Amino acid sequence: MRVLVIGGGVIGLLSAYQLADAGLEVQVLDQGDVGREASWAGGGIVSPLYPWRYSPAVTALAHWSQDFYPQLGERLLAESGIDPEVHVTGLYWLDLEDEDEALAWAKREGRPLTAVDIQSVYRAVPPLGPGFSHAVYMPGVANVRNPRLLKSLREALQRMPNVTLLENAKATGFVREAERVVGVSTESGELRADRVVVAAGAWSGGLLASLGLQLPVKPMKGEMILFKCAEDFLPRMVLAKGRYAIPRRDGHILVGSTLEDVGFDKTPTQEALDSLRASAIELLPALADAEVVKHWAGLRPGSPEGIPYIGPVPGFEGLWLNCGHFRNGLVLAPASCQLLADLLLGREPIIDPAPYAPAVRGGSL
Template sequence: MTKQVVIVGGGVIGLLTAFNLAADVEQVVVCDKGALGQESSWAGGGIVSPLYPWRYSPAVTALAHWSQDFYPQLGERLFASTGVDPEVHTTGLYWLDLDDEAEALAWAAREGRPLSAVDVARAYAAVPVLGPGFERAIYMAGVANVRNPRLVKSLKAALQALPNVTLREHCEITGFSREGERICGVETVDGPIRADQVVLTAGAWSGDLLRPLGLELPVEPVKGQMILFKCAEDFLPSMVLAKGRYAIPRRDGHILVGSTLEHAGYDKTPTEAALASLKASAIELLPALAEATPVGHWAGLRPGSPEGVPYIGQVPGHEGLWLNCGHYRNGLVLAPASCRLFADLLLGRAPIIDPAPYAPGPRLL
């Protein structure tokens, strides 16, 4: 049995990695340079599907399908054990006026997913607040969204209840401890932490942390801004997406509208230009929002990676160092499958899916 695992990064990927390892590892330590789950895990929308799933590689599709099927039971398990409901909210999703609708339908037929073209009148009947002028719609039933801040709270509570898990917030990693070629722990501002295995789940910061080891991981921060409205609980019965922008209903009437895609380094400052753009998109999708004032506006940093395919597995030539990072726009979507696959690999179990597409070795620069 592995005695101690240190996980660097306390977002949903790091927390769920710890959750999946805890039963089979003597001690798990999760370190985060800030508060747990306050970066992209908090900032995202939480749609349990890639925005345009047919545009991704089979590697992303495989993780997404497994996660989508697993999310309801994960939500129920966390709620039952912690009393904090992650609110896995199944609403379905309408895509409107897609340029690549034929490709989307072909993908759905090939993958056996419940996505189909519908008469646009059906979309307007299902979502009466939808803006005018849309001509075509496709719909996928069963698509849910998860209330990501509550998912973070629920995972944190579940881990705090486990006697062999330690959560260390505001614990910045300054380097890795080495014995020859083996990584045997981490150096922190509070001193070293020894470990049999070290797992990097630090999102957009993962590449920076690896660079002192002579490793170039092509993961970079990609800024995304969102706005939030508060409406009646029944205002928006389904998620809708058009022209790259989406609206997501929460159960209590909050409506998330997002998001921008900006290469601005580590700057997380919300901008007036993005606010204006997002409000315009919100009103085009849902004209009644013209009378509503946003109750929130924020930015987060996605861990951008080539083709959005995460890195999951051990780093060759650096025994004891593992990656579970680089999920780009789909960290919340892919988290259950990514973290289960990761645990399978570290613990030597049969993997849930073929791990080859995510192996760090061939893809590290």
């Protein structure tokens, strides 16, 4: 079976990796360089920011992925020589307004989230700013260094003889024979396949519109800043008022993020930089004297309730989706791509696929 994956972010690359690992011939098509959009721009926390606020559909994917990430990191390091740096630090949520709901969710789901004494937080995270009064903590939460994850995936795919990466090649529409989708058209001609998987992030809706399908996935801008600190400056991830600080192993600290509905404009703004820097200094006052190494923006694939579309599209034989992950593409990628591969290959799915199944009603998905 030949499969064409449209989109070279973490969802597209990991989908290709899973399918190629099962022996399929896979091509990955990206309108730019692979791994340079939302997947590259995110923070890489291997958890939804507030997991108890999401639907069970998101929770099911998140739990499977969180448990799988450490072994994925080890496997990719072995196969590519590039370490994605899956870094288990744990995560403190500070001054939550819905702490009771968070703890009830954790008890119901069997996740190790507990209320902790604030003084123990200040002992564990010495640079934390003053004034916080209560906290909850989950010890096993990791972050992945997403640019390295994408480089590792790209390298692993390039070493597979049944994978072809086609970069800077834009899909402009679909090739159809009767009711079946048999490929895509590009500026350089047609590419044909037995299955076409749309994993184009925020661009998925525009591509599917060429088939008369309306997919409620749209770009949602987010901005981040990166500081350089000592390697041992921040031992744990911390999150307060919707803003978070993530330590990398080498001392870099990511602080994010903003959320704006401004179409496909991903120009970083001074307003966002000032807002993020203020949040960073409130969380970690020593960052007032730290160098801002970089400031950037990316476009998340916004979708209703953040529930991705995973599976075949009814009435369009050969067309499959794995898109619409909103803020949680990196979090949900391992489970989403495993589920896609299970369904496409006719295997027993890792979780119930029903919540993610695309359904066409009046031209809308």
